[in-house]
Amino acid sequence: MKILLKSALAAGLALGTLAAPLATAPAVAQTRAPGVAIVNIPAVVANSAAYKQAEQQRPVTYKQFYDQAEQRRAAIGAQLQPLYTELQTLQQSANPDRNRMQQLSQQIQQIEANGQRELQQILAPVILSQAYVEEQINAQLSPAIKTAADKNGITLVISPDNVLYADSTYNLNQAVLTELDALLPSVQIVPPQGWLPAELREQQAQAQAQQQAAPAAAAPAASGR
Structure with a gap:
């Protein structure tokens, strides 16, 4: 069984944010219907000890990159603010200069796009760290799910994506989380060179x-x- 996590390298970083929290795992019932269970992989990962440890350590280990990105984001915002103000003023005027409005819009879009690329370059080590952590966790997800399923008499494990309705007795999140934490209590957040x-x-x-x-x-x- 192969579990796929979306790589952090594929996720864009918005100019106004540097990180976004994941959803927490729902409560788990004491008994489950035999045979079938549902596992919410992103919720299990986000609540795992290894993931939480990495999320706590990364802002400290990579503080210089977060600080640099925040400073650059603020500078980009300061550069954009007068352009936003001028564009808004023109939009509210009785006879707006549409050529100037188009020029401003293009200038704003270019600055935002360039800024996005700059922030991604600055935060490249952080993004690589996120991918490294995810890959370590991903390697232990399949055995954790299999062990949890075997212990609970589960022969079919599905994700909640295609489930229209299921009560909490089908939730195997906590069992998988327990096995994942046992297999991988912590991870390395700094990837090896290269x-x-x-x-x-x-x-x-x-x-x-x-x-x-x-x-x-x-x-x-x-x-x-």
Whole structure:
């Protein structure tokens, strides 16, 4: 069983925010209907000891990057404020200069886009840390779910995405969380030098395989000339 978590590298960072909390796990009943159970993976991960520890440590370990990003965000906001004010004034005027309004809109969009890229570059080590933590937790999710299912007589585990209704007896969150915490009480938040998320490692491996295959494919063509 393979559990997929959305990589932090794929998540954009808004100019006004640096982090967003995940939903908490719902309460778990004492008894469950046999055979089938529902597990909310994001809720389990967010409530795991390893994830909480990482979330507490990261602002300390990466404080310089958070501070730098906040300073840059404030500077971008200060740069945008007079443009917003001028645009709003023009919009409220009786005879607005539409050429100037278009110019301001384009300028604002460009500054926002550039600012977004800057913040992502500044926070790249933080994003990489998030991906590293998620990958460590992801590696233990499958065995945690299997152990929890075996202990509770569950033969089918589903996510809540496609469930229209189920009462709390089908909730296996706490059982999975208990097993996950036992398997992985803590994680490393600083990736090794040169570490890349699995998605990027796979892309590199595919590119390398294609490069190695190219000379082999060219050899028969050359010998036939």
